[in-house]
Amino acid sequence: MIRTPEFTRLANLPTPIHPLQVWQQKTRGVNWWIKRDDLTGSASSGNKIRKLEYVAHAARTQNAQVLITCGGLQSNHARTTAIVAAQLGLKSHLVLRGTAPEVWNGNYMLDKIAGAEISYITPEEYASANLAIMQELAQQYDRHGIKAWIIPEGASDALGTFGYAKAVAEILEQSKVLGVEFDAIFCATGSGGTQAVLILGKILHGWKAKIYGINICDDASYFENKIRAILSDVKTNFLPEIKIMDAEINLLDGHVGDGYARTRPEELVTLVDFARQEGIILDPVYSGKALHGLMQEFANHSLPKLTNILFLHSGGIFGLFPYAEQFKEVC
Ligand SMILES: Cc1ncc(COP(=O)(O)O)c(C=O)c1O
Numbered sequence: 001m002i003r004t005p006e007f008t009r010l011a012n013l014p015t016p017i018h019p020l021q022v023w024q025q026k027t028r029g030v031n032w033w034i035k036r037d038d039l040t041g042s043a044s045s046g047n048k049i050r051k052l053e054y055v056a057h058a059a060r061t062q063n064a065q066v067l068i069t070c071g072g073l074q075s076n077h078a079r080t081t082a083i084v085a086a087q088l089g090l091k092s093h094l095v096l097r098g099t100a101p102e103v104w105n106g107n108y109m110l111d112k113i114a115g116a117e118i119s120y121i122t123p124e125e126y127a128s129a130n131l132a133i134m135q136e137l138a139q140q141y142d143r144h145g146i147k148a149w150i151i152p153e154g155a156s157d158a159l160g161t162f163g164y165a166k167a168v169a170e171i172l173e174q175s176k177v178l179g180v181e182f183d184a185i186f187c188a189t190g191s192g193g194t195q196a197v198l199i200l201g202k203i204l205h206g207w208k209a210k211i212y213g214i215n216i217c218d219d220a221s222y223f224e225n226k227i228r229a230i231l232s233d234v235k236t237n238f239l240p241e242i243k244i245m246d247a248e249i250n251l252l253d254g255h256v257g258d259g260y261a262r263t264r265p266e267e268l269v270t271l272v273d274f275a276r277q278e279g280i281i282l283d284p285v286y287s288g289k290a291l292h293g294l295m296q297e298f299a300n301h302s303l304p305k306l307t308n309i310l311f312l313h314s315g316g317i318f319g320l321f322p323y324a325e326q327f328k329e330v331c
Pocket residue numbers: 046047075076077154156188189190191192193194195283286287314315316
């Protein structure tokens with residue numbers, strides 16, 4: 001018996017799935033579809049809102065007054081948390097990697113507009129102690145009689161992941177209506193949560209589609225461990241009966257390029273090409289980099305034979321704006 005956690009409706013769901021009839025001409029014989037999780041909302045658009053429906057609900061029902069979370073300076077997750085907090089009448093406190101920027105734009109500007117309190121930490125502190133730093137902050141709030149709630153990076157904890165797994169039921173329902181059976185799903189992998197969700201959904205629904213994550217930072221072995229850990233957390237907390245098989249964790253490694261949030265002209269060219277052919281804007285950090293990697297996989301013939309594929313657009317529109325100078329070079 002599955003214990004379904006409660007949630008607060010925050011996202012506009014279901015998000016559409018539609019074909020990419022122009023783009024698919026680049027990979028003869030493969031039918032492309034896209035899942036538009038960039039349309040889950042306006043200022044709160046993207047994949048993170050699906051997790052926050054559960055995580056923020058839990059915080060609110062436990063009478064939390066402040067949501068604390070962490071991410072990069074242009075984190076989509078941090079921005080979504082700041083917006084959601086405002087929407088729910090809570091405060092937000094973001095622990096961001098970097099220093100206060102002189103120029104405000106993209107997600108960071110929305111954090112400010114939404115009234116987030118921001119603490120800045122170094123990349124080294126972030127890598128070694130982001131959770132400890134958030135715990136210290138929560139204790140400081142506690143000393144002032146304010147209950148704070150920590151949301152881990154990307155809201156990729158058991159609750160966020162389990163909640164987000166509903167997206168798979170949504171995809172299955174839509175594929176029935178569309179009369180298409182996907183044989184592979186591709187997503188950008190940044191903290192591992194989204195890919196873990198798709199794998200979980202596959203396990204829960206006996207889905208045949210193979211799930212591929214295109215990691216936009218770190219490497220395959222880092223994410224194999226991370227995704228295994230997220231799934232076993234879900235197993236412990238919600239679904240003791242599920243069997244997690246390592247073979248389900250497939251990463252298309254080798255497309256990180258110059259590093260997390262660093263772009264190369266060829267990646268931006270793919271993003272621009274896609275925008276001009278399909279009228280859909282991907283982002284340079286996640287989905288755009290992932291699509292560029294996927295096109296390389298097709299060019300290298302390194303994927304098995306595929307007929308119907310689904311590409312997950314996980315949002316990130318505001319993350320484009322800090323790259324204005326690089327876009328000038330390719331537009
Ligand atoms: C727009 C966007 N797409 C994809 C991802 C990757 O998702 P996940 O962190 O669940 O791996 C993120 C966040 O990291 C994101 O902000």
